[in-house]
Amino acid sequence: MDQIISPALDQDFIASENAALTAGVEEDYDALGRALDRRGIDIEAITRAVAAFAVAAPSWAVGSGGTRFARFPMGGEPRNIFDKLEDCAVVNRLAGATPTVSLHFPWDEVDDYKGLTEFAGALGLGFDVVNSNTFQDHPGNALHPLSYKYGSLSHTDPAVRAQAVAHNIHCAELAAKIGAPALTIWLGDGSNFPGQSNFTRAFERYIDSVTTVYAAVPGGFKLFLEHKMYEPAFYSTVIQDWGSSLLAAQAVGDNCLCLVDLGHHAPNVNIEMIVARLVHAGKLAGFHFNDSKYGDDDLDAGAIEPYRLFLVFNELVDAEYRKAPGFAPSYMLDQSHNVTDPIESLMTSAVEVQRAYAQALLVDRAALEGFQDANDPMMASQTLKRAFTTDVQPILAMARLRKDAAIDPVGAYRASGYRSAVTRIRPAKAGGSGGIV
Amino acid sequence: MDQIISPALDQDFIASENAALTAGVEEDYDALGRALDRRGIDIEAITRAVAAFAVAAPSWAVGSGGTRFARFPMGGEPRNIFDKLEDCAVVNRLAGATPTVSLHFPWDEVDDYKGLTEFAGALGLGFDVVNSNTFQDHPGNALHPLSYKYGSLSHTDPAVRAQAVAHNIHCAELAAKIGAPALTIWLGDGSNFPGQSNFTRAFERYIDSVTTVYAAVPGGFKLFLEHKMYEPAFYSTVIQDWGSSLLAAQAVGDNCLCLVDLGHHAPNVNIEMIVARLVHAGKLAGFHFNDSKYGDDDLDAGAIEPYRLFLVFNELVDAEYRKAPGFAPSYMLDQSHNVTDPIESLMTSAVEVQRAYAQALLVDRAALEGFQDANDPMMASQTLKRAFTTDVQPILAMARLRKDAAIDPVGAYRASGYRSAVTRIRPAKAGGSGGIV
Amino acid sequence: MDQIISPALDQDFIASENAALTAGVEEDYDALGRALDRRGIDIEAITRAVAAFAVAAPSWAVGSGGTRFARFPMGGEPRNIFDKLEDCAVVNRLAGATPTVSLHFPWDEVDDYKGLTEFAGALGLGFDVVNSNTFQDHPGNALHPLSYKYGSLSHTDPAVRAQAVAHNIHCAELAAKIGAPALTIWLGDGSNFPGQSNFTRAFERYIDSVTTVYAAVPGGFKLFLEHKMYEPAFYSTVIQDWGSSLLAAQAVGDNCLCLVDLGHHAPNVNIEMIVARLVHAGKLAGFHFNDSKYGDDDLDAGAIEPYRLFLVFNELVDAEYRKAPGFAPSYMLDQSHNVTDPIESLMTSAVEVQRAYAQALLVDRAALEGFQDANDPMMASQTLKRAFTTDVQPILAMARLRKDAAIDPVGAYRASGYRSAVTRIRPAKAGGSGGIV
Amino acid sequence: MDQIISPALDQDFIASENAALTAGVEEDYDALGRALDRRGIDIEAITRAVAAFAVAAPSWAVGSGGTRFARFPMGGEPRNIFDKLEDCAVVNRLAGATPTVSLHFPWDEVDDYKGLTEFAGALGLGFDVVNSNTFQDHPGNALHPLSYKYGSLSHTDPAVRAQAVAHNIHCAELAAKIGAPALTIWLGDGSNFPGQSNFTRAFERYIDSVTTVYAAVPGGFKLFLEHKMYEPAFYSTVIQDWGSSLLAAQAVGDNCLCLVDLGHHAPNVNIEMIVARLVHAGKLAGFHFNDSKYGDDDLDAGAIEPYRLFLVFNELVDAEYRKAPGFAPSYMLDQSHNVTDPIESLMTSAVEVQRAYAQALLVDRAALEGFQDANDPMMASQTLKRAFTTDVQPILAMARLRKDAAIDPVGAYRASGYRSAVTRIRPAKAGGSGGIV
Secondary structure, eight states, rough: OOOOOOGGGGHHHHHHHHHHHHHHHHHHHHHHHHOOOOOOOOOOHHHHHHHHOOOOOEEGGSSSOBBBEEEEEEOOOOOSSHHHHHHHHHHHHHHOOOEEOOOOOTTTOOOOOHHHHHHHTTOOOOOOOEEEEOOOOOTTTTTTTTTTTSTTTEEEEEEEHHHHHHHHHHHHHHHHHTTTEEEEEOOOOSSSSSSSSOOHHHHHHHHHHHHHHHSSSOOOEEEEEOOOOSSOOEETTTTOHHHHHHHHHHOOOTEEEEETTTTOOOOOOHHHHHHHHHHHHTTTEEEEEBBBBSSSBBOOTTTHHHHHHHHHHHHHHHHHHTOOOTTOOOEEEEOSSSSOOOOHHHHHHHHHHHHHHHHHSOOOOOOHHHHHTTTTTHHHHHHHHHHSSSOOHHHHHHHHHHTTOOOSSSHHHHHTTHHHHHHSSOOOOOOOOOTTO | OOOOOGGGGOOHHHHHHHHHHHHHHHHHHHHHHHHHTTTTTHHHHHHHHHHHOBBBBEGGSSOBBBSSSSSSOOOTTOOOOHHHHHHHHHHHHHOOOOOOOOOOOOOOOOOOOHHHHHHHHTOEEEEOEEEESSSSSTHHHHHHHHTTTSSSSTSHHHHHHHHHHHHHHHHHHHHHHOOOOEEEEEOEEEEEEEEEHHHHHHHHHHHHHHHHHHSOOOOTOOEEEEOOOSSSSEEEETTTSHHHHHHHHHOOOOTTTEEETTTSSSSTHHHHHHHHHHHHOOEEEEEEBOOOSSHHHHHHHHBSSSHHHHHHHHHHHHHHHOOTTOOOOOEEEOOSSSSSSSHHHHHHHHHHHHHHOOOOOOHHHHOOOOOHHTTOHHHHHHHHHHHHHHHOHHHHHHHHHHHTTTTTTHHHHHHTTHHHHHHSSSSSOOOTTTTOO | OOOOOGGGOOOOHHHHHHHHHHHHHHHHHHHHHHHHHHTTOHHHHHHHHHHHOOHHHHGGGSOOOSSOOOOOOOOOOOSSHHHHHHHHHEEEHHHHHOOOEEEETTTTTOOOOHHHHHHHHOOOOOOEEEOOOOSSOTOOOTTTTSSTOSTTTOOOOOHHHHHHHHHHHHHHHHHHHTTTOOEEEEOOOOOOTTTOOOOHHHHHHHHHHHHHHHHHOOOEEEEEEEEEEESOOOEEEOOOSSSHHHHHHHHOOTTTEEEETSSSSOOTOHHHHHEEEEEEHTTEEEEEBBBOOSSSOOOOOTSSSSHHHHHHHHHHHHHHHTTTTTOEEEEEEEESSSSSSSHOOOOOHHHHHHHHHHHHHHOHHHHHHHHTTTHHHHHHHHHHHHHHHOOOOOHHHHHHTTOOOSSSSSHHHHHHTTHHHHHHHSSSOOBBBBOOO | OOOOOGGOOOHHHHHHHHHHHHHHHHHHHHHHHHHHHHTTTOOHHHHHHHHOOBBEEEEGGSOOOOOOSOOOOOOSSSSSHHHHHHHHHHHHHSSOOEEEOOOOOTTOOOOOOOHHHHHHHHHHHEEEEEEEOOOOOTOTTTTTTTTTOSSSOOOOSSSHHHHHHHHHHHHHHHHHHOOOEEEEOOOOOSSTTSSOOOHHHHHHHHHHHHHHHHHSSSOOOEEEEOOOOOSSOOSEEOOSSHHHHHHHHHHHTTTTEEEEEETOOTTTTOHHHHHHHHHHHHHHEEEEEEEOOOSSSOBBBTTSHHHHHHHHHHHEEEETTTTTOOOOOEEEEEEEEEEEHHHHHHHHHHHHHHHHHHHHHHOOOOHHHHHTTTTOHHHHHHHHHHHHHOOHHHHHHHHHHHTTTOOHHHHHHHTTTTHHHHHHHHHOOBBBTTOOO
């Protein structure tokens, strides 16, 4: 499998794109440095932390997403995991924030995992937490094609549960082959009608299945349970919220943790508080970052409510500050790019996640703690808001510049002609009508 | 095109299924009649009204639905509009409440509409309001395959708008051919990102396009505008609520009305009040009935919040009672049957809509008006609740029995073996991964 | 303290009110009995269970409620706990479903608890779970008047926490004096601004405070923790959902359980599933019944979404059916009667709770389990719906008739002239502007 | 009525407070100016626009707010409209953004409106849109004390409607006396139970009442209708959304417009789109600014979702840019300050509103229009985000500095000792239990 040759992956090209912008970045960075210095903040410490911050790119998100109504593919869609890794390499090379990729099985299965790992390594990529899939039937399933219509790990039929358990164990084995540290289990199990499912018996079956998977994985390997309020099930979902996720993770074992996808909650829910509670419980696995206005919209991180993303990072930085025991969350993007070029969305989203982190680092935590203890909500609130309203763009740009990534990732990407190039190489995929017809 | 021979469509079979149940229905009906008589209600008047009540079946809903994650088809899925009509005939024959079908173009296009109408007529079916589709690209589109990725009737490109306008005019022409009285326009136009679309310019383009369609349809023909809060667009939708729908309908003309789909509103919204407001404005087109707990879940009518369905019908019966000018709404089901046999869901849903109508007819409106005028919320509330808690099952069953439909539609359907029969005849369709991959 | 003499409490009066209605009830009851018999259900077993079912009345709910905008009191508002008990006695005598009262301290504090218990006993009333109050400052507080502005059990100031802990211990002591089995702790602690409160430190303080209370109460006495999404705090609440409630209850001890108020959840949340999860965890304390459409509306139980109330009872009856270990929830009403006579609302609400229970008892659980195991959502759903659509009014009326309560509680109450009588005796209370001015 | 002497109102004091901060502001302002210049933006034009931007302060918001559960007053609460104006003067002098005050009748009624106007003028204040109140009964009401329990302008009783109409006409007359341009009508009319109110008849009565008010006011005077989803009514509200508000305003007349309170919508609703629709319809009256996470939380503007506030201003600046006919909205704050010093919250909120306006002015509208027309959601979105992430703090501070207001309004306010001073002068007010007891 030859790797693609593209200016988007070429350091000289990136440098030439950066050339015209560098002076501006440096001027802004110096000015911000002086302003932060007046506030007692060392800009270099922030920049170093930002440069060290990484979030995994999801292999599935480099293709065009769709809804149940339609999918409108762009050109040059990746045909397989190798194409996906090339796209992810562009994301990482230009935005400098996504050195690892999260795989999704069976979509990303290959024959040769050593070869896959070398291929990724040559592109400067490693692997992060992997994902299993029991919300669809797989061509190779013994029970194909309708085995998961009524559930998987919580199915009433032991044969279906066994198939789903086996698939998850298989995913954990693949994870071990590529050096991934954990497996995220999200499933769509639930019901569309009151009465269809017995909530308690389904939950017990789920816990039993996950416990079986847990028993089969190596000692240090982790299982991440991902809750979701609804969709694809529209009346009940087995792991519908963090409370059910917590109960299940407690039942399964110490290395079973709870993963938070930002789009999987009820309207109005205070997600940053859920983050704090999972940190308190020692059960925070990490995140699937995205943004949403209505449901599981899977929009680009920070596109809709950037302050919410900041408040989530405020909890994370606070947990580091308080040295919360065992605090080591995994960060992943999980988005559906229905109307944008996925490469552009992933770069931009990674930057937005970094932005929220940088802003959260600017919070004067000693002052904040003082305002909290003194019940001074005005100054406490303003302490957060002042960090949030600070323009950290120069910090983000400088961190990229120093890593030989692009000051303007989208601009450089467009200049590189990458999309046109892969459109010529990769055959067009069919669009589609989504799931409704 | 030969029509299917099935016991499900056979009057003798239905009669034989009813035989064992008839005595029970009659006993319950008599008992209810006496109880209602004590409340001053003539059961026969209610039964006649129920028997006369009809709701259109949607042609698209006899196939298995799906989500963006997956579609799990059952056997015997209809291959074309003729198969769909046969399924709809079963629904109507057994449940006796859906004598018309709503078509969806281009999905249901045929060469010979006279033949289609005769085929339907032979099955005892007529046609109701038709639906256009500009949320997907069609194989024959001049601008295929990505013309509607960024909108249709409100698209920034005049050529795309012209194509969408032409499609809608074409649908109205097809409607005329089959005797359908109106065209429902729902489109997914909107945006996924703040800034992507200029709300006002998009709205102006939409109104301009619909006005063009309106000018091209015959005088008595109606256009129904269907609003929806979100999905497939996840930040903004051009016709996002009844307010925008009303503004557009006012701008287009007198025969342009506003259609309410019960699943298209924000959380907690009082939908029955929207119905009342549209009646007040003389702009209520009618309904797409379904039920939902979270978003546009498209679940079976009455499955989640039956009291809400009753309250909608309470408004409709109240409008009849007050003789609201021009009040003549169209009733259609619009559901996605992801985990049930669509024929069973459609029968059951039609019955649930009738149930809500029957319950609403039981409301003592003179008494209610008195309690309202006297500000007696307790008795007003109890007046509605007493109608709702009355078990109208005997009325619904008797209405079916008298129409030679099945007392127990699902039971008779299962006994008929219809699904097995069509599964043998119709080739299996592929499942699918929904829109996400 | 003399007890009031009113026809509302007089058995002969009630019997005379029932006289004209008895024949109708008996006819309907017999007809329903035959219909249920055809479905294999013994009506007498249901009627006995309904007659044995009880829900506690809240002492605070017999006065007119209000909002932050205004309170519009009716006449004859109770002046103290003795007046409240008389009102509660009317509720229980006429509706026959609320033999116990939940007190709220300090509102219901008296000098002589033995006397209070005897007074209640003479009215046929006992006491259920008591409630503490640290969302308001109390006249006698050492730290009055602004001690709870920024929290109580989770306050940053140890002196405030100690005051709140002492109050809760005091409430538990009062509970012991009147034979109440548990104390419900609901508090408004939270924040209105991001940053105002450190989520984790506040939670730790809360757990520490409750643990201190727990250590001070007698062995068998229970603490019930009540979660609420928001209000009076509008950004974060310390015990904002069942997950936080569970974490806290786990930390405190075995006799610390989680109470569910039906109006305290995020929009669209599946509350019946939360009930199931708390049963599974062995942590379900019980309920505060009410209904809501938007927020914590505190409307009459079953007034808005009666099917939701039924589905909650479906879980409770299912837990009994499955013999869930330690399952013994407490049932209480918790409502705010802003526009109705509270006595009427409490009677009606108690009946609605019984109605949901009766409907849930009608569910054929063996059949339901079969449909669930067979993945037959249509029949499973219809099994629940058929129980819900059955008119159990005759059962409820017969249960009341047999207990010498009123067939038509509201009618009998109005006929009794109780409200006019107490309006003459009890001085008018001022209305008010609510909290906003 | 002597005016208060306080450093908070003293120009020299403010200047001295500014002294230490001026150099930093100037350095940041220069740096930002250079950065914006590189983006083609003239910072001086933005600063001038910000300096000219004003939002009215609400007279009712300078006292501590509360909930139905409790009100915890701070010291020095204003006793009357004169005290309130002094507090508002401090807000305006220090933050330089609220030169007018919105009065609320009957709360702010006085004997001598000429004197009131002069008093305000001496404090540098004028008057903006006034507000009526029919959600509470007033001491002087002929029909006191329970006239509005079941509604006001839409009440079933003509006498109550006449009283409410007369009150609104009276408010319009008072508005004329003080030079206020419009009257905002918000009322709590609605229902708590299905059936309590006939939606249509209540709406017709409402329109009739407002039409009567409209006929009685002078030609150029405007009526603003304010919609709200719920509270104090918890099942239905007569003007529940912008659709009902629009229908009513259309029925009443050209000078009857629709006012948007940011906290009065269903969860997840796209408020900026409603703004665009009302601009399109020529019916946008203006705003009540505040922020909310759950319901009508009345939190400080920009405290919860600052990006949403920005997106609202993006629509407003876009309407100016497109020269929308008749576009001239009124801007008012409307908040409840339950845990902060109201003066601090009002200053901060005015600044946040200015911040959103300044950010919206930074949007490159020609570029945005180009991206929209080209269906480039990525660049369109980034165009808005880049404006939003720009730190406009130096612009806001410079605008204040040039107006002799405080660079750091909260800091200067605290240094002035104003709260302590008025606490000595003004007697303590009682806290309270809110509306629930």
